Structure formats: C-alpha cells, structure tokens
Amino acid sequence: METMKSTTSYIIGLGEALWDVLPDGKKLGGAPANFAYHAGQFGNKTLAVSALGEDKLAEETLAALDEKELEYIMPQVPYPTGTVQVVLDDEGVPTYDIRENVAWDNIPLTDEMLAVARNARAVCWGSLAQRNVVSRDTIQQFVKATPKDCLRIFDINLRQTFYTKEIIQESLRLCNILKINDEELVSIGRMFGYPGLDIENKCWLILGKYDLDILVLTCGVNGSYVFTPGTMSFQETPKVEVADTVGAGDSFTGAFCSAILKGKSVCEAHRTAVEVSAYVCTQNGAMPKLPEKYLDKVQPCG
Numbered sequence: 001m002e003t004m005k006s007t008t009s010y011i012i013g014l015g016e017a018l019w020d021v022l023p024d025g026k027k028l029g030g031a032p033a034n035f036a037y038h039a040g041q042f043g044n045k046t047l048a049v050s051a052l053g054e055d056k057l058a059e060e061t062l063a064a065l066d067e068k069e070l071e072y073i074m075p076q077v078p079y080p081t082g083t084v085q086v087v088l089d090d091e092g093v094p095t096y097d098i099r100e101n102v103a104w105d106n107i108p109l110t111d112e113m114l115a116v117a118r119n120a121r122a123v124c125w126g127s128l129a130q131r132n133v134v135s136r137d138t139i140q141q142f143v144k145a146t147p148k149d150c151l152r153i154f155d156i157n158l159r160q161t162f163y164t165k166e167i168i169q170e171s172l173r174l175c176n177i178l179k180i181n182d183e184e185l186v187s188i189g190r191m192f193g194y195p196g197l198d199i200e201n202k203c204w205l206i207l208g209k210y211d212l213d214i215l216v217l218t219c220g221v222n223g224s225y226v227f228t229p230g231t232m233s234f235q236e237t238p239k240v241e242v243a244d245t246v247g248a249g250d251s252f253t254g255a256f257c258s259a260i261l262k263g264k265s266v267c268e269a270h271r272t273a274v275e276v277s278a279y280v281c282t283q284n285g286a287m288p289k290l291p292e293k294y295l296d297k298v299q300p301c302g
C-alpha cells in the first residue's frame with residue numbers, strides 16, 4: 001500500500017545515496033541511506049532522501065531500494081548517480097575514492113521533502129553531502145524545518161578533505177545528537193584548537209559548547225562511549241571476524257536512534273548499537289539484513 005509521505009512521521013537519512021564499488025562487486029551505500037535502512041529493520045517507518053542521475057545506475061538504485069523495502073525521495077537530476085571506489089586493507093578497514101559532482105551533490109529541495117521534514121521523528125545527516133552548495137542548502141533547510149522534538153543527528157562522517165570548519169560548526173549548531181569516531185575527534189580537536197585534551201574532555205567540551213543532548217563516540221576495536229549532560233556510558237567492542245567495516249558506524253547510529261525512539265535508556269540503546277554494528281562488520285557492504293535475534297529485543301543494560 002502506498003503511504004502518504006507528507007503525513008507519515010519518518011526517521012530520515014538525508015544526503016548521499018550511492019554505490020560502493022567493493023572488491024567483490026557493487027553494493028548500495030551512502031551513510032544516510034545506510035542509517036535509514038538499519039533504523040528501518042527495527043520496524044520504523046524510514047525514508048532515504050537524496051538524488052539520483054538520469055542513468056542506468058539510477059534505475060538499478062531504485063530497484064535495489066525497492067528490494068530492500070527502503071522508502072525514498074530521490075529526484076532525478078542531470079548528474080551521474082554517485083559511485084565510490086572502496087579499497088579494503090588487511091583488517092577490512094575501507095578507504096573511499098568518492099566521485100565528485102554527482103547527483104547527490106545536487107539534491108533539490110522539494111515541497112515533498114519539506115513536508116516530511118515538518119513531521120520527522122528523527123533525521124540523520126553528515127558532512128560529505130554538504131561539500132556542494134546545492135545539497136548543503138537543501139540539508140540545512142530540511143533540518144531547520146523539523147519539529148522541536150525531532151532527534152537531529154549529525155553523524156559527522158568526515159571523508160577525505162570534503163569538509164570545512166564552517167560546515168561542521170553550522171551542523172553542530174543544528175543537531176541535538178552528535179555521532180563521531182575517534183579519528184574524527186582528533187581532526188575536530190585540531191580544527192577547533194584543543195588538540196591537547198584527552199578524548200573524554202574533548203567530548204564533554206563539545207557536548208557543553210553546542211548544548212547537545214547526546215554525543216556518541218565510537219573507537220573501533222577500543223570500544224565506544226555515549227555522553228549525555230552528566231552521564232557517560234562505555235561499552236567494549238565485541239570481538240568478531242571482520243569482513244569489512246563499511247557502514248558499521250551507520251548501523252550503530254540507526255540502531256541507537258531506533259532504541260531511543262522506542263523509549264529505551266541511553267545505556268540500552270548503546271548496548272544494542274554495539275551488537276548491531278559488530279554484526280555488520282562480519283558482513284560485506286553497508287546494508288546487510290540483520291538476523292532476527294538483533295531485532296526482537298533491545299539489549300539489556302549491565
């Protein structure tokens with residue numbers, strides 16, 4: 001049944017939707033699309049908002065989105081559908097070569113997008129899709145149109161040199177949840193002039209300075225932290241056989257957001273996110289289907 005997008009309250013991934021070209025073939029990806037897909041596996045109404053080209057790859061994208069049962073708003077624009085060459089090191093850690101001036105750099109702001117923004121339960125975006133002014137304006141206007149109680153998640157996802165201090169500061173002002181990893185925290189510390197602080201103090205400083213509700217810090221195999229004003233949760237990273245870590249962070253954010261919206265505690269949401277992202281690392285590509293055991297219960301605390 002076709003739902004009325006403008007009256008549905010969605011969890012939205014906003015920004016790049018693309019194809020990751022991995023050693024064993026191409027897989028649908030793009031951090032915000034990955035986020036929406038994973039949040040959707042927990043039974044939420046989710047939506048990926050991006051743009052596609054007018055090419056064969058766009059048709060393949062639409063077929064893949066349908067196959068994954070991921071709803072979308074993706075206008076077609078006269079630029080190629082996005083692709084990324086992914087090289088994996090021995091540990092399955094990716095390096096991305098991200099094609100420029102593609103469709104998701106040129107996402108037009110449509111009335112339909114604004115209508116879903118006004119009803120959004122949560123929206124997640126990053127820095128990469130803001131590298132070009134067209135998508136940057138769309139993303140910022142979209143986020144500004146969301147209701148007051150919307151979870152506004154900035155999953156910073158620094159990629160190559162596709163970010164500036166101004167873009168990051170603007171998104172930090174717009175979000176109420178920040179998700180960042182340890183390497184990104186080092187870059188931000190340098191950029192904002194507090195390179196000497198230890199990681200915890202950097203996080204407390206950012207949380208306070210931007211008046212955030214939650215700051216999530218992932219540190220790969222060294223565990224992850226969730227900071228809220230006055231509390232900190234730490235979880236070890238489960239040891240798993242890694243296929244690749246592509247999309248692991250996005251699945252972490254999707255599972256975390258979904259659990260918070262279900263009224264779970266920060267600690268429960270954190271535990272669930274850790275388990276889900278560890279599973280995603282055992283699979284190829286960013287959008288593996290999660291086994292039932294991850295979906296039917298939120299992980300208890302303790």
Ligand SMILES: OC[C@H]1O[C@](O)(CO)[C@@H](O)[C@@H]1O
Nearest residue numbers: 020029030031084246247286
């Ligand atoms: O979004 C940029 C890149 O980051 C990922 O989303 C993983 O986090 C990939 O799927 C994509 O190529």
